[in-house]
Amino acid sequence: MLRQLGRAAWRWTDGRLRAAQLTRTALTKVFPDHWSFMLGEIALYSFVTLVATGVFLILFFVPSSAETIYGGSYAPLRGSSVSAAYASAIRLSFDVRGGLLFRQVHHWSALILLGAIAAHACRIFFTGAFRKPREINWLVGVTLLLTSLANGFIGYSLLDDLLSGSGLRIGYSIALSVPLVGPWLAFLLFGGEFPGDVIISRLYGLHVLLLPVLIATLIAVHLAILVRQKHTHFAGPGRRDSNVVGSKLWPTYAFRSLGLLSGVLAVTFGLGGLVQINPVWVWGPFEPANSTTPAQPDYFLGWVEGMIRLFPAAEFWVFGHLVPSPFLPAVALPLLMVLVMYAWPWLDRLVTGDRGRHHVAARVRERPGRTAVGAWAVAQAGLLLFAASDDLMARWLSAPVEDVVAVLRIVVLAGPPVVAAVAYVLARALRAYPESTLMTLEPRHVGEALGLSRPRPSRRAAPEGGPGARPEVPSEDAPQVVNAGGGHAD
Structure with a gap:
């Protein structure tokens, strides 16, 4: 009975939306097998986890700066006057089951x-997957990152603890x-x-509504463009710009x-249950007169903190207006x-002169300059992230923080060019x-790349189609499907 009802509902839907054809096309779409293409899916499933856990947290968090007297089970704070936001964060941590x-998840x-x-x-x-025709998706990805x-x-x-309040004070100064x-x-x-x-x-409104x-x-949009344009894949037997293997x-x-979704959930819930992160009860409530030291931001903003700590205090005037040091x-x-990130596809095209359409990703070694x-x-x-901990390094080394900053300035200026030169060679x-x-x-081989020695004669592969040339045959190690054609039919 249920099967018959399901078939009837499907026929009714298909008769109006032609869902069978769309479903058949979607189910036969081909995706590359290389592990690196799963990085985007890890981001997607992490966002799904954020939304799911965020819905739970919304039920208990109070987004208010109003003063309240904490009366929860955390004894060291009981009876203290704190903000409603901080009090709700403490209750989530100690009084709400699973909070x-x-x-932490x-x-x-x-x-x-x-x-x-x-x-x-x-x-x-590094693989040049931002090249034509994927400039738009690169712009979407950079916007997504920001x-x-x-x-x-x-x-x-949001939690209004001393650590986050210190970060907000830096944001206000900026x-x-x-x-x-x-x-x-x-x-x-x-x-x-x-x-x-x-x-x-x-x-709170930005965090739970507008930005999500x-x-x-x-x-x-990112996924729709990917489906429409066809997925890139790495070079290999049978792989061309006109197909996906x-x-x-x-x-x-x-x-x-x-399986990857299950793995992401297992890792995040394992970390949330076993590895402590951001214990706001240790930091205490935010008081403008207090200062948290050492205070370190999360790693994704550490590079900005590092620039602020290392950059000289340079103030100057422009048309009668003071430009402060931050x-x-x-x-x-x-x-x-x-701006450089947004403009990179066109900067790369300007330097390389490459204006062709590419569906085969380049190897990192193919463009030493880009690498x-x-x-x-x-x-x-x-x-820069490392430099954001200059105060901790000064404490560990028992050295004046000024000396640590001076050394870090040299390292931050000289280190990246050295790394770039090594990568290029x-x-x-x-x-x-x-x-x-x-x-x-x-x-x-490195000496030849530096021009310090002459290359030795080597046996070259026979030209394609010539005597001794081996035909391109897809690997049989794993099931592979080749979809040929242009446009969005992969």
Whole structure:
């Protein structure tokens, strides 16, 4: 009976929406099998986990700066006057069944989401998957990264503990440093002088409604463009710009993706249950007169903190308006980096002259210049993140913090060019010897890439189609499906 009703409902739907044809086309879509293509799915499933745990937290969190007397089960705080937001965070951690688990899973999922997006962006960058016709998806991805960064900072700031309050104070100072409009922006957001009375409720609306809707929309657009344009894949036997080699959506890829979803949930809930993160009861409630030291932001904002700590205190006047010292390291330089990211597909095209359409991803070694730029950027971000802990390093080394800052300035300026030069040389050596890997690369290969030695004559592969040429045959190690054709029919 139920089967008959289901078939009748399906026939009724198919007769109006032609759902059978759409479903058949979707189920036969082919996805590449390489593990690196799963980085984007990790980000997607982390966002799903964030939404699911966030719905639970919404039921108990109070987004208000109003003063209240804490009377929960956490004895050291009982009877203290704290904000309603901070009191609800403590109750979530100690009095709500499963509250601490969901709080920590939510936080860990945010960290995994941003890490997965960054790793996915690196894969896109180093393999040239941003080239024509995927410039639009690159722009969508960069916007998604920036939106997720903003939402991560806002969520981190909602709890009104001493650590998040210190971060908000830095954000307020950065907003004030913008010439002309800075004080107006800060007043508009905070509703007055820091800390203000409305900032938590305003950030709450952004965190639970506007930014999640924007992130979900960007993810949907990102996936729609991917389906329409065809997925990239790595070079290999039978793989061309006109096809995709891999597994069909149903059943192989669907079950693999469900397994990845289960793995993401297992890891995040395992971390949430076993690894403590952001114990707000230890930090205590935020008081403007207090200062948290050492105070370290989450890693996804550590590079900004590092620039602020290392950049010299440079104030100057422009047309009679003072530009405070936080403006250059916290506004101008990050804005320049963001603009370069947005413009990168066209900058790459300008340098390489490559205007063709590409569906086969490039190997990292094929473009040593691009590899060097990417290595520079990754090294720069990592060293700036490291520099955000200059006070901790000074304590561990029993050295004056001024000396630590001086050394870090040299390392941050000199380290990335060195990393970029090494990456460039290795990429050139690997490009000259395609059969080699980093583990099998010989010193003479590096010497030839540097021009220090002459290349030895080597046996070259027979030309395609010539005597001794081996035909391209797909690997039989795993089931593979080849979809030919252009457009969105993969």
